[in-house]
Amino acid sequence: xxxxxxxxxxxxxxxxEHQVSLQxxxxxxxxxxxxxxxxxxxxxxxxxxxxxxxLLSAPPSAVAELQFAPTQxxxxxxxxxxxxxxxxxxxxPVLQGMSERVLAEGSAVNDGRTIDVMLPLLHGTFxxxxxxxxxxxxxxxPYVGAGVLASxxxxxxxxMKTMFAQxxxxxxxxxxxxxxxxxxxxxxxxxxxxxxxxxxxxKPANLGSSVxxxxxxxxxxxxxxxxxxxxxxxxxxxxEFVDAREIEVSVLGNDxxxxxxxxxxxxxxxxxxxxxxxxxxxxxxxxxxxxxxEVTESVRAMAIRAFRSIDGSGLCRADFFLRRSDGxxxxxxxxxxxxxxxxxxYPLMWKESGVSYRExxxxxxxxALERHEERQSIDYGGWE
Numbered sequence: 065x066x067x068x069x070x071x072x073x074x075x076x077x078x079x080x081e082h083q084v085s086l087q088x089x090x091x092x093x094x095x096x097x098x099x100x101x102x103x104x105x106x107x108x109x110x111x112x113x114x115x116x117x118x119l120l121s122a123p124p125s126a127v128a129e130l131q132f133a134p135t136q137x138x139x140x141x142x143x144x145x146x147x148x149x150x151x152x153x154x155x156x157p158v159l160q161g162m163s164e165r166v167l168a169e170g171s172a173v174n175d176g177r178t179i180d181v182m183l184p185l186l187h188g189t190f191x192x193x194x195x196x197x198x199x200x201x202x203x204x205x206p207y208v209g210a211g212v213l214a215s216x217x218x219x220x221x222x223x224m225k226t227m228f229a230q231x232x233x234x235x236x237x238x239x240x241x242x243x244x245x246x247x248x249x250x251x252x253x254x255x256x257x258x259x260x261x262x263x264x265x266x267k268p269a270n271l272g273s274s275v276x277x278x279x280x281x282x283x284x285x286x287x288x289x290x291x292x293x294x295x296x297x298x299x300x301x302x303x304e305f306v307d308a309r310e311i312e313v314s315v316l317g318n319d320x321x322x323x324x325x326x327x328x329x330x331x332x333x334x335x336x337x338x339x340x341x342x343x344x345x346x347x348x349x350x351x352x353x354x355x356x357x358e359v360t361e362s363v364r365a366m367a368i369r370a371f372r373s374i375d376g377s378g379l380c381r382a383d384f385f386l387r388r389s390d391g392x393x394x395x396x397x398x399x400x401x402x403x404x405x406x407x408x409x410y411p412l413m414w415k416e417s418g419v420s421y422r423e424x425x426x427x428x429x430x431x432a433l434e435r436h437e438e439r440q441s442i443d444y445g446g447w448e
Contacts, residue, residue, distance in 0.1 A: 210374075
């Protein structure tokens with residue numbers, strides 16, 4: 065097939081969710097229709113160095129194939145400077161406004177063709193937080209998923225909750241502070257948090273996949289949990305505990321988004337932490353969630369409201385608490401780049417809604433191209 069859509073996949077990254085990103089990339093690469101698309105992989109190491117691979121006409125077989133090794137230096141060791149030079153070649157054209165050559169010069173593919181659309185598969189910081197989205201915006205490149213604002217707000221749980229409150233979405237109680245406050249007046253921070261009562265949940269404000277999340281049952285555990293969260297971020301958020309079921313909904317679209325059937329997470333651990341999500345494989349996903357039609361419609365409507373409140377585009381997963389005692393529904397968070405393996409909640413909820421994994425990829429790429437085309441009609445006030 066001629067005129068295939070050329071997709072640049074970016075994955076890995078400087079994040080505590082680096083390994084999760086690799087698993088997502090492998091799953092996506094295996095699912096693409098190679099009669100319709102051609103793919104150029106871009107791997108970002110945990111140190112932030114860019115490495116590019118050859119044009120893919122077939123999927124890789126293992127994660128190891130996605131981690132391109134740097135060339136060997138004269139001393140026989142891996143030479144990071146080579147990876148850094150690839151990064152420079154990839155990024156310098158962006159800063160010079162040369163979007164027609166961006167990334168192609170830094171890759172093994174140099175056939176004069178541009179990349180049609182970028183697909184970031186970077187979970188967590190420096191990928192899901194608006195940073196790389198801003199890079200694509202500067203380059204004038206279409207890209208899949210949320211824009212700069214929605215990505216930033218969707219990553220920062222405090223900013224996100226502020227937007228939800230503005231929209232009037234119900235939430236559980238929470239407190240937040242930064243490392244400076246913790247070091248300056250620990251007792252005040254603790255007293256403020258303890259107004260929520262025990263147990264409570266402590267999280268880094270800007271991370272996902274439950275990395276750095278702890279449940280605190282008393283002050284000693286609270287202090288330890290805060291110290292753990294501060295390993296991953298300068299800002300900590302502490303949330304009130306509610307005895308609730310965890311309901312999730314997938315959202316797909318741009319200005320006219322639609323919501324999937326809801327699903328429910330039944331965690332294998334005391335709460336849905338990193339181990340329960342990615343390691344022990346014992347957590348159950350119930351799709352569709354066993355909730356009433358009325359609650360189903362409420363949670364789907366709230367998911368779309370949450371998506372719009374952050375000016376979302378492309379995709380997101382909205383997570384809710386359904387309190388057991390009275391059936392009250394609370395928005396917990398949205399994830400603008402949710403887990404995207406075939407066994408992740410986001411694609412599974414769409415599969416139950418009649419949209420296959422491959423169809424999801426097709427739709428997301430088309431949404432990215434449509435949004436980019438619309439943005440080209442905006443007058444940014446440039447001089448002729």
